Amino acid sequence: MGGGSRVSDEGAALLAGVDRAAFAVALAVRLRKSGVVVGTTATQAFARALGTWEPRSIGMLYWMARVTLVQRQADLESFDAVFRAVFCATGLALDPAARRGSGPAGAAAARGSYRSVPGAAAVEVAGDGLPWATLPAAVAPADGDEAPLDLPERLPSRLSAVADVPFERLDPADLALLGDWLAEGLRQWPTRPSRRWDPHHSGRRVGLRPTMAAARRTGFEPVALVRTRPRRRPRRVVMLCDVSRSMQPYVAAYLHLQRAVAVATAAEVFAFSTSLTRLTAVLARTSSAEAAIEEATARVDDRFGGTRIATSLLTLLSSRHGEACRGALVVIASDGWDTDPPEAMVAAMSRLRRRAHRVLWLNPRLAAPGYEPLVGGMAAAAPYCDAVLPADRVGALGDVVRALVAGR
Amino acid sequence: MADEPERVHPDEVRRRLDRVGYLVDEGLATALALALSLGQPLLLEGEPGVGKTAAAKALARAWGAPLLRLQCYEGVTAGEALYEWNYQRQLLAIRLAESHHQTLHDADLFTEEFLQERPILQAVRCAGPVAPVLLIDEIDRADDEFEALLFEFLGEASVTVPELGTFVATRRPTVVLTSNRSRDLHDALRRRCLYHWIEFPDAERVVAILRRSVPAAREPLVASTAAFVGRVRTLDLEKAPGLAEAIDWLSALTVLGVAHLTRDDVERTLGAIVKTPDDGDLVRASLDELGYATSDGA
Numbered sequence: 194m195g196g197g198s199r200v201s202d203e204g205a206a207l208l209a210g211v212d213r214a215a216f217a218v219a220l221a222v223r224l225r226k227s228g229v230v231v232g233t234t235a236t237q238a239f240a241r242a243l244g245t246w247e248p249r250s251i252g253m254l255y256w257m258a259r260v261t262l263v264q265r266q267a268d269l270e271s272f273d274a275v276f277r278a279v280f281c282a283t284g285l286a287l288d289p290a291a292r293r294g295s296g297p298a299g300a301a302a303a304r305g306s307y308r309s310v311p312g313a314a315a316v317e318v319a320g321d322g323l324p325w326a327t328l329p330a331a332v333a334p335a336d337g338d339e340a341p342l343d344l345p346e347r348l349p350s351r352l353s354a355v356a357d358v359p360f361e362r363l364d365p366a367d368l369a370l371l372g373d374w375l376a377e378g379l380r381q382w383p384t385r386p387s388r389r390w391d392p393h394h395s396g397r398r399v400g401l402r403p404t405m406a407a408a409r410r411t412g413f414e415p416v417a418l419v420r421t422r423p424r425r426r427p428r429r430v431v432m433l434c435d436v437s438r439s440m441q442p443y444v445a446a447y448l449h450l451q452r453a454v455a456v457a458t459a460a461e462v463f464a465f466s467t468s469l470t471r472l473t474a475v476l477a478r479t480s481s482a483e484a485a486i487e488e489a490t491a492r493v494d495d496r497f498g499g500t501r502i503a504t505s506l507l508t509l510l511s512s513r514h515g516e517a518c519r520g521a522l523v524v525i526a527s528d529g530w531d532t533d534p535p536e537a538m539v540a541a542m543s544r545l546r547r548r549a550h551r552v553l554w555l556n557p558r559l560a561a562p563g564y565e566p567l568v569g570g571m572a573a574a575a576p577y578c579d580a581v582l583p584a585d586r587v588g589a590l591g592d593v594v595r596a597l598v599a600g601r
Numbered sequence: 602m603a604d605e606p607e608r609v610h611p612d613e614v615r616r617r618l619d620r621v622g623y624l625v626d627e628g629l630a631t632a633l634a635l636a637l638s639l640g641q642p643l644l645l646e647g648e649p650g651v652g653k654t655a656a657a658k659a660l661a662r663a664w665g666a667p668l669l670r671l672q673c674y675e676g677v678t679a680g681e682a683l684y685e686w687n688y689q690r691q692l693l694a695i696r697l698a699e700s701h702h703q704t705l706h707d708a709d710l711f712t713e714e715f716l717q718e719r720p721i722l723q724a725v726r727c728a729g730p731v732a733p734v735l736l737i738d739e740i741d742r743a744d745d746e747f748e749a750l751l752f753e754f755l756g757e758a759s760v761t762v763p764e765l766g767t768f769v770a771t772r773r774p775t776v777v778l779t780s781n782r783s784r785d786l787h788d789a790l791r792r793r794c795l796y797h798w799i800e801f802p803d804a805e806r807v808v809a810i811l812r813r814s815v816p817a818a819r820e821p822l823v824a825s826t827a828a829f830v831g832r833v834r835t836l837d838l839e840k841a842p843g844l845a846e847a848i849d850w851l852s853a854l855t856v857l858g859v860a861h862l863t864r865d866d867v868e869r870t871l872g873a874i875v876k877t878p879d880d881g882d883l884v885r886a887s888l889d890e891l892g893y894a895t896s897d898g899a
Contacts, residue, residue, distance in 0.1 A: 232792050238641060245608050245638045253611065256631035264791035266646060266782075266798045388676025389746065402680060405688045409707065413695045511839060513648075516783040544839065544879065 206247035207254055213243040220279070221262065227275050229268040235261055251280055383522060384425035385550075396420035428550065430460040431518050433509070435527030436493055437466040437500035443557045447526045452476040452485055454524075461517045464493045465505035471514065500530050502570055503537035510544055518548045526555040529571025538570050542577035551579045559583035609637040614663075622813050623652075623659030624806065632797035633660060642755050642776035644740075644791065647799030649781055650843020654738055656799075657777035661734035666775070667727060670736045671720040673743035679750055683760055685717045711764035721751075722760050724774040732772040740790075741780040748790045755793040804831050807847065814848045818855045825862040826851045830874060832891050833884055842874035850874045864893040 208216065217240040221231045239261040248254035255276060263272045390396070392403055403419040432454055434440075434447040451462040455477040464470045475489045502525075509515055523545060531538060546552055554574065558564050560583035575581055611630040614637070618625050625633070633656065636643035645653040661668035671682055679685075691710050698705045718726065724735040740748070754760055755776065759769040778794060780786060802810065807827040811818070818826075830847040842850075850873035859866045867888065875881045888894070 230788070234792050238635075238639060238795065241639050242635050245635070246610055252627055253631065256611075256628045257635065259628070260632040260635055260643075260795050260797050264644075264788075264794070264796045269798060387744070388674065389678070389744065390676070401688050402685075405686065405691065413692070413705070413710070507837070511837065513782050516781075519783075540879070 207249060207251070208243065208247065213240050216240075217243065220258065220275075223279065224262060224272060224275050227271050229262070229271045229275070230264060231262050232264075235264065238262075254280070383428045385428045385520065386423040387426045389424045390421035391424045392419050393422040394420060396422035398422070427458045429517060429521040430454050430458055430524065431463075431509075431521045431549075432460060432524040433463045433465055433469075433505070433526065435466065435500060435502065435525075436464045437498060437527075437530070439500070439528050439530050440526075440557070443526070447555075448472075448476070448489055450526075452489075461514055461521075463505075463509060463514075464489070465500075465502070466493075466498050467501050467504075469505045469508045469512075470494075499532050500527070500570075501533050502527055502529070502531040502574075503533035503541040506541035506545055507537075510541070510548070515548075518545065520550045522551050522553065523549040524553045524555065525574075526557075528556055528558045529554075529568045529574065531568070531570030533570070535569040535573035538573040539577075542574045546577040552577060554578040554581040556581055556583060607638070609634045617663035618659050621659050621662040623655060623663075624810050624813060625656070626802065626806070629656065629797060629799060632795060635795055636777070637775055639795070640758070640773035640775075642778060642794045644778045644780065644786075644794040644796045645799060646780050646782055646796070648801065648841075648843060650845035651799045651801055652844055653779040653799060654736065655845075657734055657736040657779070660775065660777065661736075664731055664734070666731040667729055667733045668736060669720045669724050669727075669733055669774075670738060672738050673740050673747065675742060675744050677743050677747050680719070682719050682721050682747070682750065683754075684719055684722045684762055686711065687715045687717050691715050707764070713765070716762070716765070721754050722762075722768065724776070725754070725758065725760050725768050725770045727770075727774065732770075732774050734775045734777065737776065737778045739781060740778045741783045741786060745787060748787050752789060752793065755790070801834070802844070804828070807831065807844065810844060811847060811851050815851045815855055818851050819860050821861060822854060822859060823851065826854065829862065829867070829891065829893075833874065836883060836887055838875070838880045838883065840876050840880060846874045846876075862893075864888060867893055 217236050221236040221239070224231045239258060242257045242261050248257055258276065259269070259272060263269060390398065390400065392400060398421050400419045400421040403421070404415050404417075405413075407417060407419055408415040432451050434444065434451055436444050440447075448464075451464075451472065454460045455462050455473055460473070460477075462472045462476055464472055470493045472489045472492065475492055476485050506525075510518065542552070554571075556571065559581065611627065611634040614634045615625055615630040618630075618633075632643055632645075635641070645656060647653055658668060660666075671677075694710060694715075695705060698709075716722075720735060724733050727733040737751070740751075757769070758773045759767050761767040804827060807830070808823055811823050811827055815823075826847065830842050830850070834841045850870060853870050853873045854862070854866060857866070857870065868885065871881055871884060875884050884891075
């Protein structure tokens with residue numbers, strides 16, 4: 194860290210006389226409490242940044258804190274909320290989304306040539322209103338007054354509480370089957386060749402580096418050529434599960450399947466009915482299957498409603514997780530009842546088909562005798578699928594695995 | 602650690618980058634200034650075409666620093682990023698020694714003479730008057746193994762060659778990593794970096810940037826180009842045009858000698874901002890709503 198308290202040489206500094214280390218730690222503690230991942234290195238970097246130049250405006254402080262303390266885009270919202278609560282009690286909109294105004298063509302906001310942080314003018318410069326102004330009181334007050342913090346509520350959503358219907362539970366026999374399937378599936382997960390080369394006796398290419406390294410033992414005579422071949426990696430899986438009303442009896446089972454996939458491999462899992470919800474982060478937690486499934490259930494706030502499959506697929510493809518579909522196995526679990534027009538489904542599925550390696554559709558209704566995919570959405574989607582499989586019982590998931598592996 | 606780098610104020614970063622034709626907002630200026638002042642790597646994320654790579658290039662130009670660039674791809678190895686031994690020369694040296702009936706040892710073969718420097722080692726050993734800017738482009742395209750390979754360099758600005766020892770940078774190179782978020786980076790990598798998410802700039806900044814990037818463009822054309830791209834971005838496109846596409850498009854229109862944007866001009870140069878057939882159809886179908894009705898054509 195830099196020297197002691199380096200006093201600024203020009204103008205009025207925002208944090209004059211503040212213990213920088215205590216200030217940085219207090220802010221980091223507060224951020225951590227609201228769910229932002231802040232490590233010691235980041236806190237140290239923030240303290241060093243404060244020592245490099247004194248922030249002269251809230252805007253500058255905001256950017257210094259954001260660049261050093263936040264390490265992922267998902268945390269920006271929480272960070273903005275905490276920063277607003279701490280520094281701009283006036284409640285002005287701080288987050289970039291709010292500052293962006295009415296859209297790219299809006300152009301109305303007259304905020305000078307640089308986008309600055311509103312609220313800068315409304316902030317008092319004196320240090321005594323801030324809890325970290327003096328060293329002894331630096332951390333303690335920051336701990337005490339957590340209640341008025343205006344943080345986004347994470348779980349569960351109020352919307353979901355209204356339409357709260359318990360998922361059907363899998364019976365233990367089915368769960369055991371699911372576990373077996375996972376163990377079986379892991380052994381033969383579909384793979385793709387990667388660009389990295391591994392030594393292998395039947396490889397096609399001579400690895401210069403390992404050959405020379407081995408040759409050092411034989412007086413630099415390359416006696417044995419080390420051959421290499423491409424290493425194979427597990428192929429990524431993107432799985433979407435329909436949680437609309439018509440799918441209600443199957444949702445619990447599919448969530449278990451999603452969790453199994455998310456834990457086992459590099460997978461992205463989503464739920465959709467009228468909108469798309471990403472469940473990867475929740476389901477991939479290894480602690481407890483029950484807790485993970487419950488949390489995922491709570492996170493989907495529009496379950497058991499209508500279905501907009503095409504819209505959800507397009508949302509996925511244009512979101513930043515859309516890249517995950519490239520070269521992946523895409524598994525869609527839905528009965529194909531769609532309120533979007535079939536043309537939208539054709540557009541979504543053709544785009545998905547071009548991007549994905551294989552598209553697999555799990556339709557639980559397929560197992561019913563006499564069923565034919567005459568529903569508009571299903572009929573439109575079927576030509577773009579490599580396989581449409583019935584998956585109405587856990588036992589049938591074995592076929593799903595075989596279909597996945599077959600298409601490596 | 603290397604000696605403490607000089608302190609650079611965000612305003613100075615902004616001024617200097619402005620001089621080389623790259624406009625930055627307060628956030629990016631602060632991020633770059635911190636990267637320079639703290640000697641920490643800077644991880645830039647943002648949607649494609651928002652100027653992540655250009656930021657590093659402009660930084661190098663503004664400070665007159667050599668720019669070293671490492672384009673990442675899956676399977677990039679130490680041999681392409683850090684260093685490689687010149688095996689062919691080593692073998693020749695062995696043959697030569699044999700013909701002179703000399704004995705060779707490891708120490709004779711693994712010397713700097715046979716070391717081929719790759720971008721990261723070059724950045725560490727760079728001896729110029731200004732610390733170099735190292736651009737590690739699209740780190741998300743590399744794999745976990747490569748991220749792990751970077752940790753020593755990102756943390757300590759040093760590279761260890763087992764046969765020779767550890768090279769430590771006398772002046773910390775300014776390291777800029779860019780990512781398009783095609784996969785999540787490991788926490789250990791993020792921990793070692795400063796982080797900045799580049800937002801797509803607002804309309805007036807787009808105009809300012811376009812004006813700087815294509816000085817030959819006529820004034821009304823710049824404004825209508827920026828406005829059109831802004832409106833196209835609100836459509837539900839597979840690949841929304843970024844700043845880079847807007848600049849390309851304006852250059853294209855300028856080369857064609859367009860002074861005022863008409864429907865015809867939009868249609869024949871649409872390929873500069875729209876990159877898939879589906880998107881092209883959608884934009885063409887929306888031209889009326891976008892303010893370029895058929896009657897508008899010359």
